[in-house]
Amino acid sequence: MEGDDASVFGCPSAAPSRAPPAVRSEVQYAKYTYTPLNALKPKTVVNVYGVVTFFKPPFPSKGSDYSSMIKITDQSDAKVCCNIFAKNMDDHPVILKVGDIIRLHRFKTELYNDSMMLITCRGWSAVTFDGIIDSPVVPRSTSKSFHFVESEKRRVQELRQWAADQSVLSNDLTVPLSVVKPCMYFNLTCQLLAKAVMDSRCVLLKVWDGTKCQHPLLNVAVPPDSVEGESTVAKDRMNLTANVLVYDNHIEVARSLKPGMFLRIFNLHALSQRAPDEQSNQTEQLTFHLHGGTVYGRGLRNIPQDSQELPPLKRQLENHVDLEDDDEVNDDTLLEMWYTPPESVVMRNDEEPDGEADVETSFTVRTCQHTSQRVTLAQVKRSTPPLVCHVRAQVKTYHPQQLYQCLKLFCSKCKIMREVPDDNTIAELFCESARGYQPCHETWAARSSASLSKQGRNISMYISIDMVGDDTQSQLIFVQGMTLNEVCMLSRDHKNLVPVRSDNGRMNLIDLTAPFLFCRDKRYYGCKECSLNTFENPVFTGVETWDEHTVAEALGVQLMEYRLLMEFKLEDHTDTLEALLWERNAERFFSVSAVDASAKQDVQERIQTIMDTLQPQGSNIEERPWLDLCLSVYTVKDNGRNKVCYQITDAEVREVN
DNA sequence: GCTTAGGATTGG
Numbered sequence: 001m002e003g004d005d006a007s008v009f010g011c012p013s014a015a016p017s018r019a020p021p022a023v024r025s026e027v028q029y030a031k032y033t034y035t036p037l038n039a040l041k042p043k044t045v046v047n048v049y050g051v052v053t054f055f056k057p058p059f060p061s062k063g064s065d066y067s068s069m070i071k072i073t074d075q076s077d078a079k080v081c082c083n084i085f086a087k088n089m090d091d092h093p094v095i096l097k098v099g100d101i102i103r104l105h106r107f108k109t110e111l112y113n114d115s116m117m118l119i120t121c122r123g124w125s126a127v128t129f130d131g132i133i134d135s136p137v138v139p140r141s142t143s144k145s146f147h148f149v150e151s152e153k154r155r156v157q158e159l160r161q162w163a164a165d166q167s168v169l170s171n172d173l174t175v176p177l178s179v180v181k182p183c184m185y186f187n188l189t190c191q192l193l194a195k196a197v198m199d200s201r202c203v204l205l206k207v208w209d210g211t212k213c214q215h216p217l218l219n220v221a222v223p224p225d226s227v228e229g230e231s232t233v234a235k236d237r238m239n240l241t242a243n244v245l246v247y248d249n250h251i252e253v254a255r256s257l258k259p260g261m262f263l264r265i266f267n268l269h270a271l272s273q274r275a276p277d278e279q280s281n282q283t284e285q286l287t288f289h290l291h292g293g294t295v296y297g298r299g300l301r302n303i304p305q306d307s308q309e310l311p312p313l314k315r316q317l318e319n320h321v322d323l324e325d326d327d328e329v330n331d332d333t334l335l336e337m338w339y340t341p342p343e344s345v346v347m348r349n350d351e352e353p354d355g356e357a358d359v360e361t362s363f364t365v366r367t368c369q370h371t372s373q374r375v376t377l378a379q380v381k382r383s384t385p386p387l388v389c390h391v392r393a394q395v396k397t398y399h400p401q402q403l404y405q406c407l408k409l410f411c412s413k414c415k416i417m418r419e420v421p422d423d424n425t426i427a428e429l430f431c432e433s434a435r436g437y438q439p440c441h442e443t444w445a446a447r448s449s450a451s452l453s454k455q456g457r458n459i460s461m462y463i464s465i466d467m468v469g470d471d472t473q474s475q476l477i478f479v480q481g482m483t484l485n486e487v488c489m490l491s492r493d494h495k496n497l498v499p500v501r502s503d504n505g506r507m508n509l510i511d512l513t514a515p516f517l518f519c520r521d522k523r524y525y526g527c528k529e530c531s532l533n534t535f536e537n538p539v540f541t542g543v544e545t546w547d548e549h550t551v552a553e554a555l556g557v558q559l560m561e562y563r564l565l566m567e568f569k570l571e572d573h574t575d576t577l578e579a580l581l582w583e584r585n586a587e588r589f590f591s592v593s594a595v596d597a598s599a600k601q602d603v604q605e606r607i608q609t610i611m612d613t614l615q616p617q618g619s620n621i622e623e624r625p626w627l628d629l630c631l632s633v634y635t636v637k638d639n640g641r642n643k644v645c646y647q648i649t650d651a652e653v654r655e656v657n
Numbered sequence: 658g659c660t661t662a663g664g665a666t667t668g669g
Contacts, residue, residue, distance in 0.1 A: 295665065
């Protein structure tokens, strides 16, 4: 955007100390005056505030720019259409729903069909806000610099309040897939799984929102080599994949989307139709059409990563992590064995290692119940991945030898894995953050402090003002200046403790190497790569129960999962082979008490159970138990080269004489 | 180079 707004306000944290710069800014920028929408005069350049009552997401115009359109209103009740033109789609203001608040600078007024309208002119800028009452006033702008001062928050809040009483704003048509019925026009918030160009006027988008449609969904068949994105086989079976056909003027936007992106599709049309090869007595299936044109705000756009719309969608998607279809992991950043093995792999039935070709050539997901024909390790090594097979083998060695080292922290977003830090490391980080104590000044927080004069240090606790008076068991409490032991002691009686430090008076998380949340006997970690890690505008309202997910979301932290990872060297009479054991949701047997010595007890016990099954029990191969194992065989990219991995997906001890 | 779009569906 070509805005010449000189001042960068951005967000409160940009100001090192709060009160004086805010005052100065208001004086400095008093030049901005805002015209009520009923007082616009033609052929002038104005600044306005408004509530969005209708909008069209950006689409390619017949000229050189992308065009988008919004209709706004304000307390004067005048309704004004605004046309926005910008070379790049990404320079258009991000409007995601009716009710959003927008501030426009330097728009020119023009009379069209006896109505006043606003059009972008040189140096225009736009800043938008969520329209939800009581949600934090976070300016969203597509320009790198824009100015926004504290006093303007009030204006946004007033508009929100006023808009809440206007019934026109309440008809948002965004619904989950689970409530969609044939013939409906609706807005869908979803993630793109795969896309394929059908012809010059139609692109297929395979999307999901984690909810299950009540009507059967049509799977549009396309040649595998024309599909970009992951396989949707497992999600198709669960009736989770919506096939969206995008036509005409929307193709350009659709083509710019990448699988994995989150998007909202506006005015999507659910159509019931029979699959071409189905009999007439078969039930009809739903497809979705984004027809050409822009009527009713028809269109689609990606949702920015920091949008408040995303966390609920992501939570819904995480309910289905077991449906990941990838048979290949493309992440070179991980060390040799620390990949993300898939829990289910796609097996080609005609590639049975024993050479017995199956006539069926389709791909199916298969889990082994030790019933498929057994193969030798030598045969496994000669096979072509991906496949699932059943072997009988013995464990020769395993590692890590220190059992608690099996426990890893895993980020499901960037797939990075790291060690759980030991208590010495965490304690040191707590000590460091306590040095040079100064209190945090946050308008949303109430503070209570104590001075430990003997030790010459201060500790503070903060809670959101909204939560003052709530049950202390359910409150979210921020603690500053405490040692690890103190936090652990405190977490016995308080459910959610977030350790924080002060950066020039602004509250911040301490290094994400340390847990960001203590929840009774559990500790939760955030991903250093994927966390926004910001206290700029924490969202504390509208949360009924605080748990690791809601806290992470409010703090902009990408929660890491506990996972178990071990490596075994297997052998039978034909060969040896290294295989991984990998378990999700390892936190269910990872309990951390305040005392380090017993911290890993539960892990020990759980892993011991696994070891009881798999442990080598003697150097002589004849003395060790034989195991029936399911192995998933798949490839991963390792420094650009394909590498075959073997994963133990199931194990059972066999008495073999 | 100074336009483009300017709300109101039935359709692949």
